[in-house]
Amino acid sequence: MINIKADIVERNFTDYTELVVDIENTYFDSNMDKTLDCVEIIAKYEDAKNIIAELVENGHDLAHISDFARPDHDNYNDEYLIALDHEGIWCEPAKRENGYLYATGVVCYVMDNCNSKIISRIQSKVVYEVSIGDDNCDGDCDHCDCKEIDKDYYSINGKQVSQAEFEKKTKEIQKTYDSLNDGLDIADAFSEIYKRLMNYACYLDKLDESFWY
Incomplete structure (x- = not known):
């Protein structure tokens, strides 16, 4: 099992649409x-x-969704592990009786x-810590603190950094992508997650209607 150490880069998205576009771009651009x-x-x-x-x-197909229900239905209040690949969307509970599953994808959004x-179970080369929206904004931007927020605020591993430092780290991440084929066997990196997902007996063609509301 590989054990890749990574810096956690904090990123904020306006909404889920923007986040998913970024996830898709990461997948498709790298897949080129x-x-x-x-x-x-x-x-x-x-x-x-x-998400x-x-x-x-x-337009992504549902490849396999396992044990996904509202917390009040199954009393599960912990995290899910989602994967997007060439077959579509996979999803399963990330926490088990003996602890969390490993996230072994080269790129992981948390x-x-x-x-x-x-965090200790994430073995990804690139890790993004994601927030949605602005917690300080009440929707009425004339009467909240969002106007005072520094739009050039950048953070890596919880530490505020300059734009230059952030861009340097971004370039290092891109360099990681470019060098993956030289030093990393991707098939081995993903073998665990595929074995785990493909062993499920249940295959769902669509989510329950309650999923959408």
Whole structure:
């Protein structure tokens, strides 16, 4: 099992549509060079529901969805592991009786409301900590603090950095993509997640109607 250390780069998106477009761009742009088989996302139910809904709306098939239900239906309040690959969308509970599953994708998006314990289970080369919207904005921008927010605020591993430092790290991430084929066997990196997902007995053609609301 590979164990890749990565810096966590914090990124904010206006909404789920913008986030999913970024996920798709990461997957498709990297796939042009055959360096990336899938992108993984770690999210709790509400975030996972919206992310999957956006992916489906954009034309991605449901490959396999396992044990995905509202928390009040099954008392599961923890994270889900979502993967987007050439077959479509995969989703399963990320937490089991013996702890969290490993996220082994080369690129992993993790929502900022996830349990910090899951970070140690992420073996990805590139990790984005994702937030949606502006927690300081009440929707009436003439009467809130959002106008005072520094639009050039950048953060890596929870530390505020300059734009130059952020861009340098972004270039390093791009360099990682370019060098993956030289030093990393992607098939081995994804073998665990595929074995895990393909062993499920249940195959769903679509989500329950309650998923959409």
